[in-house]
Amino acid sequence: MRPTVRDVMTTDVATVRTDATFKEIARVLMTRQVSGLPVVAADGTVVGVVSEADLLPKEEFKSVIDERPNLPRRAAKVARAKAVGATAAELMSSPAVAIAPDAPVAEAARTLAEHDIKRLPVVVEGRLVGVVSRADVLKVFLKSDAEIGDLVMEEVVKRCLWEDPEFVTVDVENGIVTLGGTLQLKSLIPIAVRLTAAIDGVVDVVDKLTYERDDTTAESQRYWR
């Protein structure tokens, strides 16, 4: 039910071999309009990722800047020659942080955020099957308000809470869901809110639910075994 990496990943992936030159990498990045590429060894396994940032010579920029306002031309030429001579194997970040195609999309999002990276190779036994990027992960937020409303009604109200949809309202505006109406038990309200927030495309949840019976007091729990 929950979308997995396979549902949102890109399968038409540009890659480079470990011996790709600086210029080849730059050209593939430019023509494919991507900001990073998996680096693939001769046996087809993913060994790293090379990105725009890896092509920019960090220390060299600094030395160029430090030498200003004198013309930085000479230092820049040296920096450039050094960077341009490198291959993918030398420039890439390795080992690649990768993910499996059956992992939940939210896990991909968390991995991307924690490692502060823009894309994850999707691998099965070390072989590349796709790439999942930040943009792919954010696809879950491209659902229309109507789609989100239907999902909340089906997945949360009917499937999880077993509530009668007659007594619950679900209004969605710009991905923000307002839950209204009456649930049978007070204890179900925070559960409804949490389940709704976990639905794809939901940006926030506004709780306007009321309840028929308060089952959260000691009195009401006395008979529970």
Next chain:
Amino acid sequence: MWRYTAGEIMTPGALAVGADAPFAAVARVLAERHVHAVAVLDEERRVIGVVSEGDLMCKAAAKEPAEEVSPFLETRRRRAARAKAAGVVAGDLMSAPAVTVGVAAPVVDAAEELAQGRYRQLPVVDDAGRMLGMITRADLVQAFALPDEVVRAD
């Protein structure tokens, strides 16, 4: 490439939103325009922040319960991520104040921020702070790696 100004290698055009733009609208702009970030502008079209895919991702990550961490042990970065996960409009989500670069500034001014800083793009502004374009890592890689193929923006 060192002779170029920021204005010459930037991607021209002010792709931007207001601080009150809803989360879903920002996500849609990023997807439809195939960009990683947009600037957030005030009424005078001055840049007040930048909202990127990274800023929106916290909410996607929050869809899966993470292990609970005591508020006392929470790192600053994790706290910021949690605040952003709760954001519903561009103003809550953006990184601010915006680091910008002047249109006539030499490329090296932008280069250091983009090469090693946490910025992947910088808004390019005129003297009054109004947005003229965005300079991205891709613009810089193109200028650095393929200097003969740079199309100079006018």
